[in-house]
Amino acid sequence: MSAPPSTLPAPATVVAQPPAKAARRVPRLRALDGLRLIAALMVAAYHYGGRDGEIGEAWGGSPALQFPTAHEWFAYGCLGVQIFFVISGFVICMSGWGRPLRSFFASRVSRLFPSYWVAIVLVTAVFALPVVTYEAVSPSDALVNLTMLQQPLGVDRVLGVCWTLWAELRFYALFALCVVLPGANRQRVVLFCAVWTLAAVVAEGANEAWLDLILMPEYAPYFIGGIGLYLVHRDRKDVTAWGIVGVSWLIGQHYAVDRLWHAPNPDFFSYRSSFAIIAVVTLGYVAVAAIALGWLNRVDWRWLTTAGALTYPFYLVHEHLGWVSVAALHRGLGLPSWATFGLTVLAMLVLARLLNRYVEEWATPLIRRKLTGR
Template sequence: MKSINPTLRIAELDALRGIAAMAVLLFHFTSGIAKNWSFHLYDPPFGFPYGGMGVDLFFMISGFVIFMTLDRAKSAASFVVGRFSRLYPTFWACALITLVVTSRYGLPGMEVSMRDALWNIPLLPRFVRAQMIDGVYWSLEFELLFYAAMLVLHQLGAFKKLTVPVLLVWLAAAAGAHWVLTHGQPESQLYRLTGKIKAVTSLDCIHLFGVGMILYDAHRRRAWSAGHTLVLLVCGALAWWKAAFALHFPLVVCFALLLHLATTGWLPFLNARPLVFLGAISYPLYLIHQNIGLVLLNSLGVVTQSAWLRLGMTTVSMVMLAWVISVCIERPSMRWVRERLRRFT
């Protein structure tokens, strides 16, 4: 196993984020049109039905990165400030832009009341049954709750020597919750309690976060153990059990292998400048592309009937908008927040 330098940023991870974001974008602009929208925007020139699994790759990367970030953090406060500056200012900007555009130009079924829009601010709208300004925000709730769980466990010292046992318990809880919610009675108290526990403890996606976590643990220890293998096998078993379609499990396995190879230096081509660029804008691209992109796809119908041209123009526009947000909002806001709050960390 090639080792990684724990003090350096891993550019390959940024590239994978960019690839995942583009996969989700292409899914929404092609196959997602027919799957998720009841109205006709245009006839996509091709299908990309598995692009939505880019979110699964995002979760694996998060498992690796958040574990690594906690290891590097000087304190719990510095971790919180870092995550806040990374997530919230860019999210607020993208949510506001999306709300303004969709309110002005319309997107049937995505009208959001002022009450629901305000509940999007803390990034947990579904906890109060509020509608999301953009449907892609669902994954941010999982990310945020995972960060919280990781911080608590890290502060308790759970990852110093007990990473494998802790992950196995977490995965076992996820398996138990999945069984109860699959085979239990919806009216039972156990069913309702399990649903609430699952919602706040990342049980839905811990098999994906867990892949990244165990890969990071192996790399930081510069050794692979039977325990690491066992965790990966359990993660794989949960992925197989919860698979939504035939290729779901094989793709999860491929993503895990891809993440392993990328973080051990075996995929140097990921350092190509276009991929690094996409990685740098991946967060605003993920946040901004769907609803605004659909509005643009629809509006371009008066300019051209070429599906390829409409898809190409919309994709390029979303990438450029994400770049502007990254340069003008994401990076400056991260610096500003961290500088202002540094004395508290």
């Protein structure tokens, strides 16, 4: 089953880390959990009504016919990925600060893989059912997908969203080697951001595939921006950190417009305004900055922790299983488009809760203990 690029990155445990000199414990950044869920719902809206392709087959026609006005807004949902990457930069810098490499590696593996493995098996099994019209990947390709390395190997993807996980893995590797391994401190993190920014720009200019593969010039600004915002979280008066954020935003909005904007053309599914693209990217940065500065500390509702926990498994399963749900509800049962849309999102959230409760809550700590030897 070859899937088109879609969109999000994997979440991490989002607990604010105080500066080294602070003795008191800082409460959990629940607003960041909420922002992650909003980004995931943006991506779901894009997949269900903001693009054509397999979802059009599920609806029995173009989503533009199902959502004559809303599909233009849904088309901006793909920018949820850029917001995810900014959040990831913030969280990975926070979780890697003061942590040895082995512990960092164990936390990433134990967080990424349990739900991912189950999602691979679940989607492969559902797509193999005779009543499902979508084609499953070969058994060999499905097994390779369990490694999360299918994209560089040129293997068909079980999950369309896994391209973002491949970007996340490369970011984790760069951060681990350059920051976590020698020991995270402000000077080293600033140097990492500066060197990666310059190297990514050089890679773009060089147009060398292997440099693009390593340095990810299209995605690097968002990860770097998130790292800069974590430095702001530690010290809001850090002018260098604000500079990192500003440069990353300037480059990031360029890539978003360059990849997503086109002149009005009736042959395209939808038209995205360049100003709206810039606005969505900017709002993502502003939202994370507001959290970093503590402006949203009052957004401390406990249910946001659960919402954050659902984000990753929801992200994994919502696209492909969403096709099946849309086809069953809309074409099978004849439900209206908006009812199908809402029930499909709800069904994927329920499935995400099941994965969180019965897979992640026991497998994640178990794997972490095994990898750390504790």
